[in-house]
Amino acid sequence: MTATPMRQFALQGAAVILVLSLAWPYFGLNAEALPWLPTSLAIGGVAFIFATLSRQPWWWRAIHAGFMPLVWFTHSQQIDPGWFLLAFVLLLLVYRGALSGQVPLYLSNKQTVAALAELLAERGPSRFLDLGAGVGSTTVPLADLLPDSHFTGYENAPLTWLVGLLLSVGRPNIRWRWDDLWQAKLGDYDVVYAFLSPVPMPKLWAKAQSEMQPGSLFISNSFPVPGLSPSRIIDVDCTPPRPLYCYQL
Template identity: 45%
Template structure:
């Protein structure tokens, strides 16, 4: 079941429970006891529907925030403005379950150390956001072709603006699932646990031997990484490194090769 449909069903279940309890007369007078019952029931329904844990926190806070905003009498235009801003930033996160994560400079340094030295490498950042990985990586490895794909309009436009003077960065707005990954030496993903099985399947189908899949913070379930790089940053970031197509085969020695 799509996450958005689960969320809708959970909210409807919460409303039904709140309506029934309210009609029974067991609650104290006032709106807030009713709001609390709805929020708790919606979170419980989300648990029964096996929604991701963070959805439960959203259900717990959704109705109380709506009730509080209504009591404050905020003009409707502010709600529209907030919706537009969040839509431009997060775009299809409700469908992909991939929020906006920003990589720090320590991650870029670690990724630069994973790139091959013998030939100019080519890297793609899946969901490149504001370009927080690609810009420092492009400076550390000026020989590297750094590419990023981002679907949300606001982060994409900001990344284009910030990277306008770095010629070895190429950015595109679109869907990274529709791109062929076979030409890349390293595929970087800082997504969420939800899409990682599909990322692994696509990497296994398209990456060439020796190409590395690097997942920031989210391992591929039931797949042993070739290497785990633990960074000395504030959150103790872990980079899970995989070789989906196996290691690069050694060059065969022939005449003139020693």
């Protein structure tokens, strides 16, 4: 089972149905109120088992284990529903890519930027595209280090796009776009950089192959293209390790 949102809802729902179908008749026949804390813990345990059996990534297993216990805890605190709406809106503004394309917000660190700057310096002035550019943690410092190159960032989460736009002000070699990365014309760039997740990599590589020009370079931070040997791997000196997988077109 792949880690798609609808399937995760189905998995959690299956755990809820299984536990309640066993617990409700027992407590109903004994005229006892359903103990929600043990029930939520049981649902979390069953959901964790389902997630493990379906070989979900570790973070999905943790989410499934803790979801219902957190629902019980939150309900017991009697928190005003308005706070949940506010939290949802803020999360949507920052993590829209995780909802629409299973691409969470990753920020490139200084060591990665230094490695990319060295690689770009070897190639000379370039047209660099950052797919899922976040707040500009890659694009902005690279534009400062390499003023002869031109940098474009694509970001579809409104709040992170706005932060990146503000940070790019005063840098004429940056073009900052609020757009879906799948709408980018990769053939307009010499170097395309992505720090996404394993999920979109096969589709993104197919797009790169069909659009990028011969001699251009596709770079993926941390997540290699499945089944394809990179032309070069740059080991970035950081913790946790974040290798750069480079694919020459």
